[in-house]
Amino acid sequence: MPAINLLDKFSRFSDQWSPKVIAELNGQAVKLAKVQGTFVWHDHAEEDELFFVVRGTLLIDFEDRETVRLEPGELYVVPRGVRHCPRTEGEEEVWLMLLEPISTKHTGEVEDARTVRTYDRL
Amino acid sequence: MPAINLLDKFSRFSDQWSPKVIAELNGQAVKLAKVQGTFVWHDHAEEDELFFVVRGTLLIDFEDRETVRLEPGELYVVPRGVRHCPRTEGEEEVWLMLLEPISTKHTGEVEDARTVRTYDRL
Known part of the structure; x- marks a missing residue:
């Protein structure tokens, strides 16, 4: 496996809210996504989820805590x-x-028009 | 928990080859490290390990494949x-x-002067 360059991987897709798998380790997937606008309220009952921002500003709203910027x-x-x-x-x-x-x-137990069922790999 | 800013976390330590835990999820730890020079040959029998470079150039030598840059x-x-x-x-x-x-x-089953047994948290 060669080094994985994030910007190169980002250049290979343009659809929004549709995460692409770029690596896997220890049962976890590393994914890249391009997003714009407001997603759908959801949770993942058994999975912690890490968000790392490469470009732009992401806000995450919560019901039980302050919005994270x-x-x-x-x-x-x-x-x-x-x-x-x-x-x-x-x-x-x-x-x-x-x-x-x-x-x-993708959206936990919530169904949305943007829900992805099978993640593409890049 | 507030947003975790990588550069802010990097500003809080200066020791090399001594990873600091900044987050945990799904049994995994996210760590930051500053390194310079050559580490020690080792492996982790049961753990995949992701390296992401924030600053500088890292080389990883292998016995069974080409060096990754x-x-x-x-x-x-x-x-x-x-x-x-x-x-x-x-x-x-x-x-x-x-x-x-x-x-x-830290160094698998190999012991080295730089081996860390308990990771600091930042």
């Missing part, structure tokens, strides 16, 4: 079972690296 | 059981983000 080079772990809703501001497209168990469902 | 924004997963030796070039200090199971021993 993530700039490039910042990360946050959403604990399992915590309802959250990622969103961006204005027209900015935000680039994310995600880490979560391979088994994680 | 990682620049900032690049990552590599060293599979479990694969002997490897991270190193840097010249006098450059290299900043890394690591991901591996919380149980991972």
Whole structure:
């Protein structure tokens, strides 16, 4: 396996809210996603989820805590079972690296038009 | 938990080859390390290990495959059981983000003067 360059991987897709798997380790998947706008409220009952911002500003709303604001080079772990809703501001497209168990469902038990059932690999 | 800013966390320590835990999820630890020079040959029998370069150039030597060269924004997963030796070039200090199971021993079953037994948290 060669080195994985994040910007090279980001250049290979343009669809939003559709994470792509770039690596796997210890039952976890490393994914990249481009997002813009407001996602859907959901949680993952058994999976903690790490958000790392590569470009732009990501906000994550919660029901039980203050909104988290993530700039490039910042990360946050959403604990399992915590309802959250990622969103961006204005027209900015935000680039994310995600880490979560391979088994994680995209929108938990919530169904949305953007729900991805099978993750592409890059 | 507030957002975790990598550069802020890096500013809080200066010792080399001594990873600091900045987050945990799904039994994995996210660690930061500053490194310079050549580490020790070792492997982790049961743990895959992700290296992500934040600053500088990291080389990882292997016995069974070509050396991997990682620049900032690049990552590599060293599979479990694969002997490897991270190193840097010249006098450059290299900043890394690591991901591996919380149980991972720093230098596997190898003992080295730099072996860390208890990881600090930042």
